[in-house]
Amino acid sequence: MTPEFDAIDRIMRRGRAIMLAGLLAVAGIYVVALRYTPPEAHQGLAFKIIYVHAPAAWAMEMAFVLVGVVGALYFWLRDPRLDVFGEASATVGMVFGTVLLTTGPIWGRTIWGAWWAWDPRLTFTLLLYLLFAGYFALRSALRDPVERARFGAVIGIMGTVLVPFIHLTVYLFNSQHPLPVLGRPPCPPDKPGCEPSLPWVLLKPLLLSFGAFTMLYVGFVMTRYGIGLRDAATEARDAE
Amino acid sequence: MTVGRAALAIAAKDLRIEWRHRTAFATSVVFAVLVLMVFVFARDQGSVSLTTLAPTVLWVMLALATVVTLNRAFLLERENAALDGILLAPVSATALFWGKWLANIALVMVVEAVAIPLWVMFFNVEPSVRLAGIGAVAVLAAIGFTAPGTLFSAMAVRTRFAELLLPVLLLPFVIPPLFFASQATVRILGDAPAGDIWGWLRLLALYDIAFLALATMLFPMVMDQ
Numbered sequence: 465m466t467p468e469f470d471a472i473d474r475i476m477r478r479g480r481a482i483m484l485a486g487l488l489a490v491a492g493i494y495v496v497a498l499r500y501t502p503p504e505a506h507q508g509l510a511f512k513i514i515y516v517h518a519p520a521a522w523a524m525e526m527a528f529v530l531v532g533v534v535g536a537l538y539f540w541l542r543d544p545r546l547d548v549f550g551e552a553s554a555t556v557g558m559v560f561g562t563v564l565l566t567t568g569p570i571w572g573r574t575i576w577g578a579w580w581a582w583d584p585r586l587t588f589t590l591l592l593y594l595l596f597a598g599y600f601a602l603r604s605a606l607r608d609p610v611e612r613a614r615f616g617a618v619i620g621i622m623g624t625v626l627v628p629f630i631h632l633t634v635y636l637f638n639s640q641h642p643l644p645v646l647g648r649p650p651c652p653p654d655k656p657g658c659e660p661s662l663p664w665v666l667l668k669p670l671l672l673s674f675g676a677f678t679m680l681y682v683g684f685v686m687t688r689y690g691i692g693l694r695d696a697a698t699e700a701r702d703a704e
Numbered sequence: 705m706t707v708g709r710a711a712l713a714i715a716a717k718d719l720r721i722e723w724r725h726r727t728a729f730a731t732s733v734v735f736a737v738l739v740l741m742v743f744v745f746a747r748d749q750g751s752v753s754l755t756t757l758a759p760t761v762l763w764v765m766l767a768l769a770t771v772v773t774l775n776r777a778f779l780l781e782r783e784n785a786a787l788d789g790i791l792l793a794p795v796s797a798t799a800l801f802w803g804k805w806l807a808n809i810a811l812v813m814v815v816e817a818v819a820i821p822l823w824v825m826f827f828n829v830e831p832s833v834r835l836a837g838i839g840a841v842a843v844l845a846a847i848g849f850t851a852p853g854t855l856f857s858a859m860a861v862r863t864r865f866a867e868l869l870l871p872v873l874l875l876p877f878v879i880p881p882l883f884f885a886s887q888a889t890v891r892i893l894g895d896a897p898a899g900d901i902w903g904w905l906r907l908l909a910l911y912d913i914a915f916l917a918l919a920t921m922l923f924p925m926v927m928d929q
Contacts, residue, residue, distance in 0.1 A: 539925050588880075595876040602873060605863035615859045618922050622852065622877070625918055629880050629911065 479686025486680035519677035527557030532624025535617030547613035552688035714803025797924035848881030
């Protein structure tokens with residue numbers, strides 16, 4: 465084993481440890497959410513899906529935004545490892561996107577009475593997901609690794625600029641999607657029907673699940689990044 | 705040669721080639737009419753009137769015709785490695801992007817100029833001053849479609865699956881301007897207050913500016929050899 469492969473193995477080992485810790489944390493949060501947290505006043509048990517849905521949305525957006533950030537850095541530094549990271553982050557983003565787009569309709573069926581209500585937020589998330597499906601299609605159609613890195617970075621940056629338009633859509637147009645439960649303004653006493661901020665007993669597991677999903681993201685990306693680095697190193701060694 | 709003059713020279717070259725063959729123009733117009741026909745025959749005649757369907761069909765037709773038109777932009781340059789010739793010429797990549805984009809938008813607008821009157825005829829839209837408003841929306845939407853489209857066609861053409869990859873890459877970027885444009889069209893046709901229409905046009909313009917600027921910035925990276 466060369467020192468290069470040793471270093472890659474170390475990254476992967478740490479990634480796997482963080483991933484395991486993240487999975488245990490998610491399991492722990494679900495025990496708390498199902499066993500020790502009361503049902504939400506309006507949505508009942510269906511609300512409990514939020515502990516996966518909302519943090520998966522956070523992890524997916526973080527993953528895709530980071531693809532754009534490392535894409536921009538790639539054009540500046542031209543370090544191929546940035547592309548390996550970008551691809552790892554996009555792959556993990558797709559995984560969280562799958563979780564988000566699966567749990568959304570399950571919740572929607574119970575609360576809205578429809579699997580898919582063409583809510584702008586869910587729909588534009590699907591668009592972003594499809595955009596990254598295009599990112600992988602383009603990458604797989606290119607042989608030259610440098611070209612793959614450049615084009616991947618371009619799609620990553622374009623996708624990142626699409627993200628504000630997603631948020632713009634949510635806030636400007638009629639949406640069936642519930643308002644964010646974090647940072648919601650307090651209800652004035654004279655305004656009936658206003659949804660108050662989430663009570664602490666429901667909010668605590670949610671905040672913890674954001675932390676757990678961030679850990680999962682880090683663990684997944686480190687492992688995937690290690691695999692990407694190992695593939696590149698093996699290819700370089702075989703070419704020698 | 706300044707960037708502007710080089711861009712105009714490249715656009716003029718592309719349009720001259722198109723003028724000689726008229727393949728992309730003719731194909732896109734025929735394609736647009738076929739899309740109209742598909743919608744008419746696929747609808748439930750009993751419950752969906754042509755008037756209700758009109759704005760939807762207009763934007764699906766224009767978006768898909770744009771994708772078909774954009775496919776040709778860099779495929780032209782693939783023959784005889786013509787792109788290498790342009791890259792060897794002392795013109796910047798920015799000029800190349802603007803030249804290609806100008807040629808694309810000119811061609812898309814010519815296709816729109818033929819397709820929109822056909823849509824008016826087939827869908828019995830009342831010809832009135834409202835059509836000028838729809839024309840303005842179509843110009844703004846064409847900018848939103850072609851700016852990322854020109855960038856993506858330069859990337860897709862480097863693969864063996866250009867015709868397949870371009871729609872997959874481009875359509876997620878077509879949907880926001882398509883949504884804004886179709887909302888504006890519905891309001892124009894329904895005689896909504898000007899302020900209501902203006903809000904959607906502003907969003908469309910914002911999208912155009914953002915992606916035209918971004919595509920201009922990123923294009924040199926795509927061409928970087």
